[in-house]
Amino acid sequence: MLNVEKIREDFPILKRKINNRQLIFLDSASTSQKPNQVIESIKNYYEMHNANPHRSIYQLCDEATQLYEDARKKVAKFINAKPEEIVFVRNTNEAMNLIMHSFALPKLHNPSEIIVSIMEHHANIVPWQLVRKNNGTKLNFIDLNEDGTLNLEQLNNSINRNTKIVSLTHVSNVLGTVNPVKEISKIVHENGSLFIVDGAQSVPHMTIDVHDIGCDFLAFSGHKMLAPMNIGVLYGRKEVLEEMEPFMVGGDMIKEVTTEGVIWNDIPWKFEAGTPNVEGAVGLSAAIDYLEKIGMENVREHEKELTQYALEKLSEVEDVQIYGPTNPEVKGGVVAFNVKGVHSHDVAYILNDFGIAVRSGHHCAMPLMKRLGIQSCARASFYIYNTKEEIDALIEGLEKVKMVFKL
Numbered sequence: 146m147l148n149v150e151k152i153r154e155d156f157p158i159l160k161r162k163i164n165n166r167q168l169i170f171l172d173s174a175s176t177s178q179k180p181n182q183v184i185e186s187i188k189n190y191y192e193m194h195n196a197n198p199h200r201s202i203y204q205l206c207d208e209a210t211q212l213y214e215d216a217r218k219k220v221a222k223f224i225n226a227k228p229e230e231i232v233f234v235r236n237t238n239e240a241m242n243l244i245m246h247s248f249a250l251p252k253l254h255n256p257s258e259i260i261v262s263i264m265e266h267h268a269n270i271v272p273w274q275l276v277r278k279n280n281g282t283k284l285n286f287i288d289l290n291e292d293g294t295l296n297l298e299q300l301n302n303s304i305n306r307n308t309k310i311v312s313l314t315h316v317s318n319v320l321g322t323v324n325p326v327k328e329i330s331k332i333v334h335e336n337g338s339l340f341i342v343d344g345a346q347s348v349p350h351m352t353i354d355v356h357d358i359g360c361d362f363l364a365f366s367g368h369k370m371l372a373p374m375n376i377g378v379l380y381g382r383k384e385v386l387e388e389m390e391p392f393m394v395g396g397d398m399i400k401e402v403t404t405e406g407v408i409w410n411d412i413p414w415k416f417e418a419g420t421p422n423v424e425g426a427v428g429l430s431a432a433i434d435y436l437e438k439i440g441m442e443n444v445r446e447h448e449k450e451l452t453q454y455a456l457e458k459l460s461e462v463e464d465v466q467i468y469g470p471t472n473p474e475v476k477g478g479v480v481a482f483n484v485k486g487v488h489s490h491d492v493a494y495i496l497n498d499f500g501i502a503v504r505s506g507h508h509c510a511m512p513l514m515k516r517l518g519i520q521s522c523a524r525a526s527f528y529i530y531n532t533k534e535e536i537d538a539l540i541e542g543l544e545k546v547k548m549v550f551k552l
């Protein structure tokens with residue numbers, strides 16, 4: 146059980162008033178709020194240790210290097226990887242772009258195939274469309290079952306000897322579906338394909354062990370797990386990363402440059418050209434400390450409880466349609482819905498009058514919207530600082546939405 150009241154004390158922004166109401170932040174799937182511990186870690190970095198890492202031997206430089214590399218070790222431990230398998234990037238989008246440029250574009254050609262699912266975020270669709278356009282590879286989309294889970298039978302049937310990459314989200318940012326990535330990993334590897342997991346919505350919310358899952362790549366964003374924006378992670382299995390050429394080149398990613406040529410640095414540095422985001426890494430490290438203190442199993446349990454409660458309450462509201470699984474065991478802390486006859490932006494706009502922040506729109510998942518037969522939807526998403534009372538307020542807000550639209 147989480148001590149949510151105590152946790153909330155750590156998040157200064159939660160004291161804010163919006164339209165004279167206490168802020169109710171139900172959009173952590175977009176980006177999470179940040180605790181004092183993270184904010185302070187960044188302040189302390191700039192007040193005490195700032196320098197450009199890896200570049201000189203004076204003390205501050207050494208300290209900045211140490212902080213940056215310690216953060217890498219912390220991330221590695223958090224997902225049970227080796228430090229050299231952790232590449233710091235800006236976010237999940239950049240991680241996917243790195244795989245596209247450094248692996249897919251140079252290595253995949255017609256008749257190679259890539260498999261994704263219809264529930265993917267654009268970050269896990271658009272790069273593979275570019276590979277299709279450039280290299281003539283095929284891109285197959287796995288469909289959903291009626292309950293919003295992934296159609297594993299179709300995955301099994303679609304995978305074939307030309308399939309080189311299977312790239313799936315661990316948790317859908319719209320449906321909340323938790324995909325059985327460990328099971329899928331076996332299928333993918335039996336076929337000799339690479340398995341990429343989009344962990345943007347899973348790493349912040351549950352225990353993740355890349356060895357247990359067996360994936361080749363895992364991408365996630367710090368800003369969704371209490372850390373600042375612009376620090377993200379690409380985990381890559383050592384052997385795969387070593388085979389790949391960097392796509393961003395220049396400073397700090399080389400061992401030697403002569404007028405004739407270049408020798409790349411070792412992994413992971415060969416993928417990190419230019420001055421890195423040390424403050425981001427420091428903030429991410431503090432965020433992991435914070436989450437580990439709470440315990441990732443407790444984070445997941447808390448969100449399961451909130452999700453179950455939200456599903457129960459929302460299903461009692463007439464004219465509300467919920468998308469995705471209704472079993473919290475296979476659902477992350479994400480509940481997408483529409484109020485019949487009301488655009489999701491109107492729903493979000495009216496909820497804002499009551500200080501409630503929910504996301505509306507297509508959630509960077511336009512193929513999924515089309516599959517669901519909708520233009521957009523609203524989404525409430527939960528994290529460690531959310532309470533059942535906030536869900537009650539959301540339900541009350543939705544009744545107001547219905548009143549405004551005379552439903």
Ligand code: PMP
Nearest residue numbers: 236237238266268318343345366
């Ligand atoms: N994948 C999923 C499942 C996401 O939810 C998101 C963020 N909404 C992303 C990828 C992209 O994350 P970022 O914008 O941090 O690159």
